[in-house]
Amino acid sequence: MSAVPRPGRLSTPATAEYWRAAADGHLLIQRCLHCGHKQLYPRTLCTRCWSAELGWQETVGTGSVRTFTVIEVPGHPAWREEAPYLIALVELDEGPCLLAGVLGSDPYRVAVGQRVRFVADSGGDPAGPLPFFARDEP
Amino acid sequence: MTLHGSCAVTGVAEIPPRRTTRGQTTLGLIGRLAAAAVADAGLEPSDVDGLLVGPQVGETPQHVPATVAEYLGLEPRYGDVVDLGGAAGPGMIWRAAAAIRAGMCDTVLCVLANTRDPDNVPRSPNRNPIREFEVPYGASGANQAYAMAAARHMADFGTTAEQLASVPVFERRNAGLNPDAVFHGKDIAVEDVLSSPMIAWPLRRLEIVMPCGGGAAAVVQRADPARRAPHCPVLLLGAGEKLTHRSLSQAPELTTTPLAAAIATSYDMAGVQANDVDVFSLYDCYSIMLALTLEDAGLCRKGDVGPWMADQDFSSTGNFPVNPHGGQLACGQADLAGGMCHLVEAVRQLRGEAGARQVTDAELALVTGNGATLGEEVAIVLGAAG
Ligand SMILES: [Zn+2]
Numbered sequence: 001m002s003a004v005p006r007p008g009r010l011s012t013p014a015t016a017e018y019w020r021a022a023a024d025g026h027l028l029i030q031r032c033l034h035c036g037h038k039q040l041y042p043r044t045l046c047t048r049c050w051s052a053e054l055g056w057q058e059t060v061g062t063g064s065v066r067t068f069t070v071i072e073v074p075g076h077p078a079w080r081e082e083a084p085y086l087i088a089l090v091e092l093d094e095g096p097c098l099l100a101g102v103l104g105s106d107p108y109r110v111a112v113g114q115r116v117r118f119v120a121d122s123g124g125d126p127a128g129p130l131p132f133f134a135r136d137e138p
Numbered sequence: 139m140t141l142h143g144s145c146a147v148t149g150v151a152e153i154p155p156r157r158t159t160r161g162q163t164t165l166g167l168i169g170r171l172a173a174a175a176v177a178d179a180g181l182e183p184s185d186v187d188g189l190l191v192g193p194q195v196g197e198t199p200q201h202v203p204a205t206v207a208e209y210l211g212l213e214p215r216y217g218d219v220v221d222l223g224g225a226a227g228p229g230m231i232w233r234a235a236a237a238i239r240a241g242m243c244d245t246v247l248c249v250l251a252n253t254r255d256p257d258n259v260p261r262s263p264n265r266n267p268i269r270e271f272e273v274p275y276g277a278s279g280a281n282q283a284y285a286m287a288a289a290r291h292m293a294d295f296g297t298t299a300e301q302l303a304s305v306p307v308f309e310r311r312n313a314g315l316n317p318d319a320v321f322h323g324k325d326i327a328v329e330d331v332l333s334s335p336m337i338a339w340p341l342r343r344l345e346i347v348m349p350c351g352g353g354a355a356a357v358v359q360r361a362d363p364a365r366r367a368p369h370c371p372v373l374l375l376g377a378g379e380k381l382t383h384r385s386l387s388q389a390p391e392l393t394t395t396p397l398a399a400a401i402a403t404s405y406d407m408a409g410v411q412a413n414d415v416d417v418f419s420l421y422d423c424y425s426i427m428l429a430l431t432l433e434d435a436g437l438c439r440k441g442d443v444g445p446w447m448a449d450q451d452f453s454s455t456g457n458f459p460v461n462p463h464g465g466q467l468a469c470g471q472a473d474l475a476g477g478m479c480h481l482v483e484a485v486r487q488l489r490g491e492a493g494a495r496q497v498t499d500a501e502l503a504l505v506t507g508n509g510a511t512l513g514e515e516v517a518i519v520l521g522a523a524g
Contacts, residue, residue: 006274007269007273007274009270009274010265010269010270011270012270015270041267041270041271066290066392067286067287067289067290067293067392068286068289069282069285069286069289069338069339069340069341070336070338070339071276071277071281071282071338072335072336072337072338072339073281073335073336073337073338074276074278075276075277075278075279075280075281075282076273076276076278076279078276079276079278082276085276087275087276087277087282088286089286089386089387089392097387097388098271098387099271099272099275099277099385099386099387100275101275101276108339111293112289112290112293112294113293123274123275123276125274127274130274130275
């Protein structure tokens with residue numbers, strides 16, 4: 001257990017459903033009911049047409065690593081004992097992109113384009129599960 | 139109507155970055171910078187009727203222009219905060235010119251400073267999307283974002299760690315002619331960079347700017363050939379700005395930065411091309427930042443910067459003088475003042491006052507600023523008036 005606690009989780013009325021679903025094992029994206037645009041992170045309006053009419057779409061949960069880094073020296077001291085760990089920008093097959101942790105042994109066993117699959121995992125945080133990804137083995 | 143040639147930087151000042159500024163306050167540093175910049179412009183404090191300042195985490199969270207004006211005993215007709223991270227410095231210069239051109243004021247003091255106590259570094263109390271969606275993964279701070287930009291450049295173009303390591307190497311060498319640089323006289327080799335601790339793959343410690351306290355300031359006035367002043371004025375010839383994202387996950391592209399658009403706009407306004415520029419004073423918080431900027435400034439083709447850099451001489455006597463003062467990687471980064479330090483170096487070069495590192499016949503300079511995670515960018519083109 002790290003001496004420094006992790007910063008608490010945030011949630012807003014526009015994002016609460018995303019976090020709730022993720023904890024239950026469902027990765028959601030927002031879909032604009034007006035123009036069809038798909039987006040993450042969840043917002044109160046569509047970034048393409050500014051419509052406030054948005055719905056949720058459950059993703060298949062698969063995507064590709066758009067880029068990544070292996071954190072050896074965390075920016076926040078609460079993660080000091082987790083290092084080294086892999087974080088990535090994951091482009092979901094539905095389109096939207098999110099930053100997330102990628103689980104599994106040897107954080108350096110990764111490349112741009114690596115296929116990954118959504119898993120709900122707490123990442124060692126007592127605050128509960130978040131959307132993480134696991135490498136799809138070839 | 140554009141800002142082209144309408145205004146000039148007539149005064150500059152700098153408190154060189156240092157690891158610690160214990161015992162000092164941001165307002166105190168601003169006071170020293172204001173006095174030095176106004177004196178450099180040959181003006182009196184009462185001449186200042188415009189004030190641009192930066193946000194000050196941990197000291198003056200709100201009402202910053204009024205607080206600074208009050209502290210300095212100024213009653214400006216124009217005051218504002220320029221909140222563009224490392225792009226704030228060059229962002230201030232064109233805003234000052236726009237305010238002058240619009241008749242709102244005549245003499246704008248642009249000042250950025252911050253203190254630093256290594257034992258007590260304030261954390262910003264963010265409640266924004268980055269804090270909600272990225273911090274819970276241990277993705278705090280800027281290193282991870284620049285590392286991911288570097289990783290994608292390496293994957294797409296075959297850029298190597300050795301090639302990126304050459305950036306701090308040449309900047310340290312340039313700083314050999316800048317006694318004010320934190321790393322003056324501390325040359326390093328590529329092997330030193332590659333054997334420094336890994337921070338966020340592929341970025342190692344010597345490729346990452348050293349956080350410091352310090353500051354820099356500039357005075358902007360209408361371009362007036364008849365004005366008598368201690369130094370040659372430096373004309374603002376072009377400016378461009380582009381904001382695309384706060385988090386890299388929302389970036390439209392990972393290997394072309396919004397600086398490409400900002401620089402193109404600034405070249406257009408100035409009526410110049412990359413090859414016309416004599417001095418490049420380019421924002422360099424990381425090795426990858428400078429490499430991306432060299433591409434986005436049109437000096438080489440996108441993706442080619444790795445092999446291209448090996449064939450260039452970036453010293454003050456080289457074919458492409460880049461950061462003759464050593465840039466932030468050799469001077470340290472005084473937080474938001476980082477971008478303003480690039481402006482100060484460009485002004486010194488265009489005045490012909492850069493001493494041992496003077497670029498011969500320097501008439502045209504490009505200054506860039508970059509904030510957040512490659513998402514808030516400003517470029518300005520400056521020209522010698524004389
Ligand atoms: Zn829409």
